[in-house]
Amino acid sequence: MNIALIAHDKKKPDMINFAIAYTEILKGHRLFATGTTGKKISEATGLNIHRFRSGPLGGDQQIGALIATNEMDLIIFLRDPLTAQPHEPDIIALMRLCDVYQVPLATNLGGAEILIRALDEGYFNWRDILKENEKNDKGNE
Ligand SMILES: O=C(CO)COP(=O)(O)O
Numbered sequence: 001m002n003i004a005l006i007a008h009d010k011k012k013p014d015m016i017n018f019a020i021a022y023t024e025i026l027k028g029h030r031l032f033a034t035g036t037t038g039k040k041i042s043e044a045t046g047l048n049i050h051r052f053r054s055g056p057l058g059g060d061q062q063i064g065a066l067i068a069t070n071e072m073d074l075i076i077f078l079r080d081p082l083t084a085q086p087h088e089p090d091i092i093a094l095m096r097l098c099d100v101y102q103v104p105l106a107t108n109l110g111g112a113e114i115l116i117r118a119l120d121e122g123y124f125n126w127r128d129i130l131k132e133n134e135k136n137d138k139g140n141e
Pocket residue numbers: 006007008009033034035036037038053054055056059060087091
């Protein structure tokens with residue numbers, strides 16, 4: 001599965017602890033992240049992560065573009081609900097696309113824990129079926 005990991009500055013320690021705790025699960029998947037989040041996670045865990053731009057410089061939109069083509073299967077986005085972000089429209093756009101494409105999204109650690117365990121137990125296999133159907137639909141166009 002393709003997993004995006006994103007955290008606002010005050011949530012980066014939570015994200016790093018999460019990535020350390022679930023390294024064994026995460027390393028079995030393709031990982032993507034916004035710039036600074038990705039750098040910090042790979043420094044802390046050694047995980048191989050494809051890094052996009054930093055969030056305020058377009059990273060959220062880059063990940064959004066992959067959601068729109070159904071190439072993202074899980075988004076863990078530890079948002080800071082108590083600090084204003086200059087790129088709030090990009091954040092809202094990313095979350096909106098998750099809703100458009102039914103992509104599982106966790107915006108806090110509680111949800112992230114549930115989703116990563118569900119992923120590990122195979123509850124995300126429907127994503128493969130969905131992507132396969134989409135490929136077949138395209139082939140029939
Ligand atoms: O701002 C972000 C998400 O909106 C995260 O960006 P960074 O990972 O570059 O800090």
